[in-house]
Amino acid sequence: MMRKTLLAATLAALTMTATACNTVKGLGEDIKSVGEAGEKAID
DSSP: OHHHHHHHHHHHHHHHHHHHHHHHHHHHHHHHHHHHHHHHHHO
16 A cells, blocks of 8 residues: 555656656746847847
């Protein structure tokens, strides 16, 4: 019983970590595109 609980908790933590990485990556890409648009507008 304890082993199944530990396995479930580990899988949940890995899933959340993977999701967080994708979110941060997407946010970084959004910020980059805003910066590029700003540069184009200034030029």
